[in-house]
Amino acid sequence: MTGKLKRDFIKRSLSIFLAFVMVFSIVLQSGITSHAEELSSNVITKAFVTDLEGNPITAPMDAWKAFRVNAEYALPNNQVKEGDTTTLTLPVGFAPSAPFNFEIKDASNNIIANGKLVDESPMKVVLTYTKYAEEHSGVKGSFYFNIQINSGTQTQTGVIPVTLTAKGDGTVIQAGTVTYNPHQVTGVQLIKGGWMDSGNKTIGHYKIAINQTNKEMVNAKVTDTLLNPGVQYIEDSFKILEGKWVSNATGTDILFTEESDITAQYKDKLKVEGNKFTLDIGNRPAGKGMMIRYKVKISYEPVVGEIFKNKVELIDGDKTFSYSASYKITDASGGGEGYVYKIKVNKTGKNGIPLSGVEFDVIRVRNNQKVGTITTGADGTGEIGNLVLDKYKLVETKTPSGYLPLTEPVFVEESDFTGNDKIALKNIVNQPNEKISVSVTKKWIGPAKDSVIVELRKVGSNDVLQEYELKASDNWKHTFTGLDKYEDDGTLIKYEVVEKNVPEGYTSEVTGTMENGFTITNTNVEKVEVSVTKKWVGPAKDSIIVELKKVGSNDVLQEYELKASDNWKHTFTNLPKYEDDGTEIKYEVVEKNVPEGYTSEVTGTMGDGFTITNTNVEKVEVSVTKKWVGPAKDSIIV
The missing domain is CATH 2.60.40.10 (Immunoglobulins)
Incomplete structure (x- = not known):
């Protein structure tokens, strides 16, 4: 084989090999890759309509009043892949009602499919399956979603069938009927509606229709109030619209036409304060009506069935119009039965x-x-x-x-x-409020009085709960009984006793505890004085020290140095009159060191004063000699 032929052969062989690899890759990919698609067969086994609480609908339905479509389903085994869908179409004349998104779960809270309401005409429900549906067999269950009659697109009246048409095979599932008999309506000066956001239940929407008669307005003012705590206006959501209100062809609805946004014109006339806003509309010519739209934010996660209320008032000239509106938190494919x-x-x-x-x-x-x-x-x-x-x-x-x-x-x-x-x-x-007792004893230091009055109070309060006159005849004791142990709020009550009028010349001291009893001690605070005078019999010394004692005790209470400069006198003052046991104290004075050559004698009384007499007892000798001038006698007396 020549070189050129060899090269051509290699090129042709390589081309064939690459082509084979491409084909094999395509075949391989087609074998391992699945594409999401609409299920070809219907999975809905049953459908029926109820009100939002799951009860049968027995009365005619008004336009824009939500009700529930309930459905049961069964998925085919080994045919559903992640991302596959089931699309159900409802008849023209129905519109979705919040929430627009919901989940279908099993008993363990695993998501089987995600549901979505598509707001088209006709409206649709799209179920998108998760990996769960692909990995499990015998998957079946139920779900529900909310719809309402659209007065703008519903052309039928009377008994209207509710059906679900499966996109995959065109099966039509009968869900029952609703009765729709729209009333003839005329324009009013004020009407309002509210609804839950289709994707976020913490957001609410409100619409206020004003002057549906398109008449002239004079000094008009709107006041709007949110009635639920925890709800506030979203201030940048306000839209003020101008337009013309007209009746629809059947006279069953009032439509807002030729609308234009005039929010900027009322920027300085819209005041939002807490749960209320006001709008000063002022004067407006005939031929135009108005609409106000706004949103609110709920500060917490509301639960299904919770109702949010609102009221609005319109002053127009000399007339006042009022309207109350509310909306309910609804769900799809979940629990919740409202205010029951x-x-x-x-x-x-x-x-x-x-x-x-x-x-x-x-x-x-x-x-x-x-x-x-x-x-x-x-x-x-x-x-x-x-x-x-x-x-x-x-x-x-x-x-x-x-x-x-x-x-x-x-x-x-x-x-x-x-x-x-x-x-x-x-x-x-509730446990009974226990009763307790508080005891008090009276103790006297000094002469006892005839009686004293004791007050019972709560600690920290000046209010007297009870009082009692203590006397010697009851041994100066009393017990306050039948007292509450606890306050109304459950806290333990602390009691105290107070002497009402402390006797003159006495102090009052309270000791003890509420549990063991209180003692009120009255101490006599009368004072006495003890005077002392120094008297010398003989030459006076420079000074002496005098001690004050209680009779019968060697304890020195006070001492004082007596001197000639103070006339040898001193008075011990401010001395207690009574012992702690109430006996009267007897005082005495004693000379500390009696000077040598002197005796010491104390005379007098505590009341009149004491005198300490120091007497000199020194001795001397006197010699005598007898001289006789003449014959001496035997003796003489000198």
């Missing part, structure tokens, strides 16, 4: 005695707002209804006499609402 839940309390005391007249504030934990009050009757029970399924707390605000109040709230969990009656029952027991 109740809380019931059974209040008892000691030995199961029913307690009547007990009051509770019922507070919704989610937004910390009071939703009502429960008051117990003669049988000890009380209840509150029209509640959404949520967590609550019961705060006791009134307790029967003789019983302790609850110090902590009683919580009601969602799981407490059980049974067909949807009642959460709470058995609540």
